[in-house]
Amino acid sequence: xxxxxxxxxxxxxxxxxxxxxxxxxxxxxxxxxxxxxxxxxxxxxxxxxxxxxxxxxxxxxxxxxxxxxxxxxxxxxxxxxxxxxxxxxxxxxxxxxxxxxxxxxxxxxxxxxxxxxxxxxxxxxxxxxxxxxxxxxxxxxxxxxxxxxxxxxxxxxxxxxxxxxxxxxxxxxxxxxxxxxxxxxxxxxxxxxxxxxxxxxxxxxxxxxxxxxxxxxxxxxxxxxxxxxxxxxxxxxxxxxxxxxxxxxxxxxxxxxxxxxxxxxxxxxxxxxxxxxxxxxxxxxxxxxxxxxxxxxxxxxxxxxxxxxxxxxxxxxxxxxxxxxxxxxxxxxxxxxxxxxxxxxxxxxxxxxxxxxxxxxxxxxxxxxxxxxxxxxxxxxxxxxxxxxxxxxxxxxxxxxxxxxxxxxxxxxxxxxxxxxxxxxxxxxxxxxxxxxxxxxxxxxx
Amino acid sequence: xxxxxxxxxxxxxxxxxxxxxxxxxxxxxxxxxxxxxxxxxxxxxxxxxxxxxxxxxxxxxxxxxxxxxxxxxxxxxxxxxxxxxxxxxxxxxxxxxxxxxxxxxxxxxxxxxxxxxxxxxxxxxxxxxxxxxxxxxxxxxxxxxxxxxxxxxxxxxxxxxxxxxxxx
Numbered sequence: 001x002x003x004x005x006x007x008x009x010x011x012x013x014x015x016x017x018x019x020x021x022x023x024x025x026x027x028x029x030x031x032x033x034x035x036x037x038x039x040x041x042x043x044x045x046x047x048x049x050x051x052x053x054x055x056x057x058x059x060x061x062x063x064x065x066x067x068x069x070x071x072x073x074x075x076x077x078x079x080x081x082x083x084x085x086x087x088x089x090x091x092x093x094x095x096x097x098x099x100x101x102x103x104x105x106x107x108x109x110x111x112x113x114x115x116x117x118x119x120x121x122x123x124x125x126x127x128x129x130x131x132x133x134x135x136x137x138x139x140x141x142x143x144x145x146x147x148x149x150x151x152x153x154x155x156x157x158x159x160x161x162x163x164x165x166x167x168x169x170x171x172x173x174x175x176x177x178x179x180x181x182x183x184x185x186x187x188x189x190x191x192x193x194x195x196x197x198x199x200x201x202x203x204x205x206x207x208x209x210x211x212x213x214x215x216x217x218x219x220x221x222x223x224x225x226x227x228x229x230x231x232x233x234x235x236x237x238x239x240x241x242x243x244x245x246x247x248x249x250x251x252x253x254x255x256x257x258x259x260x261x262x263x264x265x266x267x268x269x270x271x272x273x274x275x276x277x278x279x280x281x282x283x284x285x286x287x288x289x290x291x292x293x294x295x296x297x298x299x300x301x302x303x304x305x306x307x308x309x310x311x312x313x314x315x316x317x318x319x320x321x322x323x324x325x326x327x328x329x330x331x332x333x334x335x336x337x338x339x340x341x342x343x344x345x346x347x348x349x350x351x352x353x354x355x356x357x358x359x360x361x362x363x364x365x366x367x368x369x370x371x372x373x374x375x376x377x378x379x380x381x382x383x384x385x386x387x388x389x390x391x392x393x394x395x396x397x398x399x400x401x402x403x404x405x406x407x408x409x410x411x412x413x414x415x416x417x418x419x420x421x422x423x424x425x426x427x428x429x430x431x432x433x434x435x436x437x438x439x440x441x442x443x444x445x446x
Numbered sequence: 447x448x449x450x451x452x453x454x455x456x457x458x459x460x461x462x463x464x465x466x467x468x469x470x471x472x473x474x475x476x477x478x479x480x481x482x483x484x485x486x487x488x489x490x491x492x493x494x495x496x497x498x499x500x501x502x503x504x505x506x507x508x509x510x511x512x513x514x515x516x517x518x519x520x521x522x523x524x525x526x527x528x529x530x531x532x533x534x535x536x537x538x539x540x541x542x543x544x545x546x547x548x549x550x551x552x553x554x555x556x557x558x559x560x561x562x563x564x565x566x567x568x569x570x571x572x573x574x575x576x577x578x579x580x581x582x583x584x585x586x587x588x589x590x591x592x593x594x595x596x597x598x599x600x601x602x603x604x605x606x607x608x609x610x611x612x613x614x
Contacts, residue, residue: 137539150550153553173579209556
């Protein structure tokens with residue numbers, strides 16, 4: 001059974017099809033287009049984008065918040081499930097943790113992409129400066145720097161540590177240059193009881209530490225907005241609202257990624273309907289929570305009837321942004337709710353469809369938080385509008401391609417399901433694999 | 447001889463081998479156990495479970511907190527910037543930096559403790575067999591005394607070893 005597990009899960013590491021190279025080539029091409037669009041934007045300046053007075057935060061910031069939100073899929077969910085000892089988590093955790101690491105990297109790129117002179121980004125880093133200018137620790141943007149980097153480093157370590165035993169497993173099966181690389185990557189892992197115990201202890205402590213870090217990261221991203229006295233931004237509810245939205249979009253992204261991996265890597269015996277159903281229930285819960293926060297936020301603004309806020313409010317409810325707002329409500333609540341709540345409708349396909357809707361809906365939500373408030377700021381003479389130009393659109397598409405490309409590359413380097421964790425848990429994936437193996441063996445005997 | 451070991455398919459057989467070696471007079475600390483998954487519920491795999499890792503994590507957190515406090519407070523005093531009427535050393539906002547660096551300190555301390563206490567990176571051990579990666583459990587003794595070798599091999603064999611290996 002252990003052999004079967006390893007054979008199934010290590011197959012993508014050792015075998016590469018032509019279609020894989022074609023996919024990587026296509027994705028790399030899109031990423032290069034994105035880099036070219038960014039270069040064009042840097043060379044000609046922000047005049048080539050749709051950014052214009054008074055909307056100086058738009059697509060890039062939407063993507064920043066969106067990707068940081070998506071990053072909550074992995075480490076947060078993985079840490080929670082690890083701490084509550086949910087055995088069904090085992091095939092899911094690494095898929096999720098990989099999303100976190102890459103989504104954070106992509107998200108953290110957008111503040112740099114937004115800089116007119118990205119080579120001066122090091123101004124954010126606290127270092128003794130001969131210019132006599134130190135980062136202002138009262139600025140939410142500096143908080144972002146600390147929060148995102150802490151989360152990124154922690155998430156990378158949280159992802160990398162459990163990979164060590166799997167690297168050792170690949171080392172023992174590989175030959176030639178591959179064996180040398182994995183011998184180096186596994187750090188000489190042997191699998192002594194002491195090593196296992198230390199690894200488990202470290203993962204437990206890190207899970208405890210990462211939960212508050214993850215919550216703090218999106219709270220701090222929300223502070224980028226709520227600390228400013230801008231209509232519909234200056235809200236005490238923004239912290240938890242952003243965290244809930246991040247977990248919501250993160251779970252949706254995880255379900256979509258799992259469904260793709262399941263098909264592409266033939267992991268049907270490991271990523272079971274049970275996993276989609278459980279994550280679907282979590283998605284349903286977060287959809288309700290998200291709806292609750294939106295209602296709270298909107299009701300408070302409407303009840304207060306402040307003219308500044310009402311201008312923004314009505315622009316999203318019945319004005320120029322209303323099609324986006326109602327599409328968001330449709331995609332984040334109206335469609336997912338029945339699909340995930342009614343037992344008869346629950347299936348892998350419906351969970352994936354609902355998740356795709358949520359991913360789009362949450363991107364729209366980020367856009368609707370940022371742009372209408374800037375376009376309808378306090379005084380009518382400063383009102384404006386925003387529509388993206390091709391550089392922003394291509395950069396956004398390239399960010400999705402980057403995610404797919406990084407995922408495709410990592411699935412060649414490590415088993416996307418942790419083999420030792422799957423072996424260690426007497427859980428459904430393992431049993432399913434065992435039963436398939438037994439059935440096949442029986443078939444061979446007959 | 448560098449060592450002798452047996453490979454076992456099940457934890458039950460590995461436990462029998464472990465018990466056999468103990469009965470043959472080998473101290474538990476001298477018995478090498480290698481597996482491809484944690485088997486902490488078994489006695490043979492319950493060595494070295496005492497750890498101060500949580501306390502070192504707390505220490506790392508304290509170090510991170512102190513560093514963050516000093517970084518923010520000293521910076522703000524040396525380069526005073528008046529921002530929105532806030533005090534020069536603005537603890538409300540500095541708490542955010544302190545929190546992040548506290549958690550970062552805990553995480554880094556945990557990882558360093560893991561690497562040091564699990565002796566990673568390490569050289570290939572005297573006793574190792576790639577079959578461990580295929581789910582087998584290795585029970586063996588490194589550098590056994592020659593007069594005990596026969597007893598060790600008997601103990602490993604009687605526990606239904608799939609294979610007995612010698613490393614010379």
